[in-house]
Amino acid sequence: MTEQQLTATDYHRITSYRRHQLTPHTLDWAHQPMPVKRYPDLPRVPLDRDAKLPVKDYFDLANRRQGIEPSRPDALDSQTLSAAFRLTHDLTARAMHAGTPFYYRSVASAGALYPFEMYLAVHRMQGLDPGVYHHHLFDRSLTTLRRGSLPVIPPVDRGVAATVYITGIFFRSAWKYRNRAYRYVLLDAGHLLENLRLALGALDLSFSIHLDFDDEQAATLLGLDPQREVCLACVHLHGGATGEERPGESEALKPLSAAILQASTVSGQEVAYGDILAIHRSGMGFSGHPAGTLPVKHAIGKQPSSWVDLVAPDRAGSADYVSVLRQRRSRRNFIAAPGPVEGFMAFVDLMAWGGVASSMPMTCRSAITLGFLVGAGMPVPPGFYLPDPAEKRLGRVSEGRLTESMAAACLDQMWLKHAAVHVLFMTDLAALDRNWGPRGYRYAMIEAGRLGQQAYLAATASGWGACGIGAIYDREAADLLDLSSDGALLYLVGTGPVKSR
Numbered sequence: 001m002t003e004q005q006l007t008a009t010d011y012h013r014i015t016s017y018r019r020h021q022l023t024p025h026t027l028d029w030a031h032q033p034m035p036v037k038r039y040p041d042l043p044r045v046p047l048d049r050d051a052k053l054p055v056k057d058y059f060d061l062a063n064r065r066q067g068i069e070p071s072r073p074d075a076l077d078s079q080t081l082s083a084a085f086r087l088t089h090d091l092t093a094r095a096m097h098a099g100t101p102f103y104y105r106s107v108a109s110a111g112a113l114y115p116f117e118m119y120l121a122v123h124r125m126q127g128l129d130p131g132v133y134h135h136h137l138f139d140r141s142l143t144t145l146r147r148g149s150l151p152v153i154p155p156v157d158r159g160v161a162a163t164v165y166i167t168g169i170f171f172r173s174a175w176k177y178r179n180r181a182y183r184y185v186l187l188d189a190g191h192l193l194e195n196l197r198l199a200l201g202a203l204d205l206s207f208s209i210h211l212d213f214d215d216e217q218a219a220t221l222l223g224l225d226p227q228r229e230v231c232l233a234c235v236h237l238h239g240g241a242t243g244e245e246r247p248g249e250s251e252a253l254k255p256l257s258a259a260i261l262q263a264s265t266v267s268g269q270e271v272a273y274g275d276i277l278a279i280h281r282s283g284m285g286f287s288g289h290p291a292g293t294l295p296v297k298h299a300i301g302k303q304p305s306s307w308v309d310l311v312a313p314d315r316a317g318s319a320d321y322v323s324v325l326r327q328r329r330s331r332r333n334f335i336a337a338p339g340p341v342e343g344f345m346a347f348v349d350l351m352a353w354g355g356v357a358s359s360m361p362m363t364c365r366s367a368i369t370l371g372f373l374v375g376a377g378m379p380v381p382p383g384f385y386l387p388d389p390a391e392k393r394l395g396r397v398s399e400g401r402l403t404e405s406m407a408a409a410c411l412d413q414m415w416l417k418h419a420a421v422h423v424l425f426m427t428d429l430a431a432l433d434r435n436w437g438p439r440g441y442r443y444a445m446i447e448a449g450r451l452g453q454q455a456y457l458a459a460t461a462s463g464w465g466a467c468g469i470g471a472i473y474d475r476e477a478a479d480l481l482d483l484s485s486d487g488a489l490l491y492l493v494g495t496g497p498v499k500s501r
Contacts, residue, residue: 004278008441009429011279012488015180016474017411025178033172033266036138037117040259044141045133051082054202056321058461062350062454065357066201076161076239078127080203081120085135087199089118089192092326103138106325108191108456110184110470115172116192117229119165119222121150124239132221145223145260151253153221154213154234161239165222166192169229170277171270182276184470186442187491189232190449195325196235197358197450198457202321206238209360211443215284223256225264227272230280233446283439299369299426299487300386304395308380310349310387311341319461328456331465334418337497341379343462344421347495348372348394351423352387354454364447367432367440368490371481373422375403375496384481402480409477410469410492420464420496423455430486448491455493465498 006014093104105114118135120142122128130149133142152160166189173181173188193209200207211233218224218231352370372385372394383399407416416422425448432440452468459466469492477489 004274005282005438006275006279007282007429007438008279008432008444009486011182011275011438011441012429012474014275015183017180017472019473019476027176028269031175031267031269033113033169033175035114036136037134037263037266039134039143039145039263042260043144044136044139045128045144047085047140047142048079048082049140051079051086053083053087053322056202058319058321058324058457059346059350061198061202061321062458063353063357064201066197066207066359076125076205076237078125080205081125081128081162082140084196084199084203084205085118086140087202087322087325088196089135089137090325091137092328104329106328107188107195108328108330108453108468109188110173110468111176113172113176113184114188115169115181115185116188117167117169118192119145119167121153121163121165121221122161123150123152123163124161132223134222145256146221150221151217152236153218154210156208156210156236158208158236158238160236162237164196164235164237165218165231166196166233166235167222167224167229167231169264169266170273171228171267174271174273174276175267178271179273179275181273182279183445183490186232186445187449187452187468187470190446190451191453193233193235193446194450194453194457198321200235200237207359208236208238210234210236211361211364211446212439217253220253220255223260223263225261227277228266228270229264232442279438279441283437283442285437285439299428299483300371300397301482301484301487302397304386304397306396307388308385308394308396310345310352310392310394324457324461328460329465330456330467331498332415332467332494333499334415334420334465334494334496335499336375336377336418337420338377339379339420339497344379347421347458347462347464348387349389349392350458351451351455352389354451356389358450360447360450361443363436363440363443364450367427367444368447368451369426370451371397371424371426373402373406373424375417375420375422376401378420398482405480406477406492409473409480411471411473413469413471416467416469416494418496419467419494421494423452423493423495424481424489425451425491426481426483426487426489428484428486429488445490452491452493455495459493459495463497464495466493466495468493
């Protein structure tokens with residue numbers, strides 16, 4: 001029997017929410033997924049809990065181009081790595097909910113389900129032997145999964161000291177969101193990827209981001225059960241001479257034990273949703289040229305009729321980067337309050353520049369169209385706007401207070417109407433399929449999540465609240481924005497002033 005093949009368009013439409021057509025379901029609390037993977041009896045390497053964290057201004061860091069140009073090409077050691085992991089994914093607070101401890105984290109996640117995991121492949125690093133390690137968040141340690149020399153996945157023509165792999169565990173999200181969960185697994189991988197990108201930039205490390213790789217080889221390297229957990233992004237940390245670490249032969253990579261693969265099982269009773277497996281497997285190869293791009297504003301049915309210059313201040317203000325990470329929360333108690341011109345312009349400018357300066361592959365950067373719904377009290381009239389980062393301006397597509405209508409399209413979560421700005425992440429599903437096949441859905445959703453995490457952090461640095469929304473009546477929201485017939489709103493982050501505690 002031939003396995004079902006799904007396109008990006010197929011999957012998105014199959015899992016679309018439609019008003020009056022949602023099927024209610026209850027959560028199986030007895031089989032709630034475990035928040036951390038377990039590897040019984042495997043050795044752990046403690047990370048340095050006292051590793052020095054950099055003193056950086058968030059706005060300076062977020063606006064700086066980062067990537068493959070190193071400031072300290074030989075800086076990678078175990079202490080620097082410890083700092084990078086803390087800055088990427090850390091526990092920031094503890095609370096008790098119904099007698100059970102709940103830990104806030106520096107990374108946004110749909111439903112606080114945190115389906116992502118991080119792994120490290122070490123090729124050459126001071127203080128850590130070559131091999132594959134799993135990052136244990138709660139213990140701040142690395143579990144040793146594999147020892148010895150490794151292939152560089154994906155292969156590149158520069159020296160690679162180590163690689164960080166981001167994976168997603170389907171059932172952690174599917175426990176709540178069922179077939180729609182693949183959307184949130186990808187968005188959450190993007191959230192984590194943005195924190196990793198900023199962390200490596202803050203530590204002046206040289207890195208490159210890759211979303212195209214051999215999926216099966218990556219799963220074998222990391223010891224994943226591909227029915228349950230998959231690799232979604234690879235970030236090479238560069239160092240050493242070009243070609244010093246040459247990729248090994250895939251057949252030389254031996255599978256890890258069944259006990260290690262078993263760790264991808266996070267509940268005693270899991271449900272495998274066929275549409276999730278089908279869309280992911282359909283995208284395990286990619287058609288089209290990986291360096292291809294989509295036309296600018298490809299999802300929008302009509303173009304701006306007027307423009308407003310983004311006169312951002314020379315300095316948006318000051319916000320300690322580490323403090324911003326620790327203070328990040330989902331906050332939705334928005335209030336109607338006037339926004340200062342400087343703060344609004346700086347926020348919009350940072351979001352518009354975020355794709356350009358990110359070092360993300362062009363496939364991702366061109367897969368998303370960024371937009372803003374501006375409510376009352378902001379320095380520009382209410383309406384739907386598109387940014388032009390090259391010309392430093394905002395183009396108004398339509399006017400009027402659309403935030404209340406969008407709140408209704410977001411499953412009637414009417415608190416959202418009070419948000420000053422809705423940051424919109426849109427795409428053209430058919431264009432994804434034409435250019436890259438089903439793998440294009442990964443590019444778009446991961447980039448939407450990455451920019452969504454940026455919106456959270458930028459709002460926090462500005463003294464605003466932020467809350468991400470993936471629960472959308474899909475076609476209703478697209479029609480409100482007058483998107484093309486294949487246009488889709490993938491994700492929305494409401495931001496703005498909130499009640500002070």
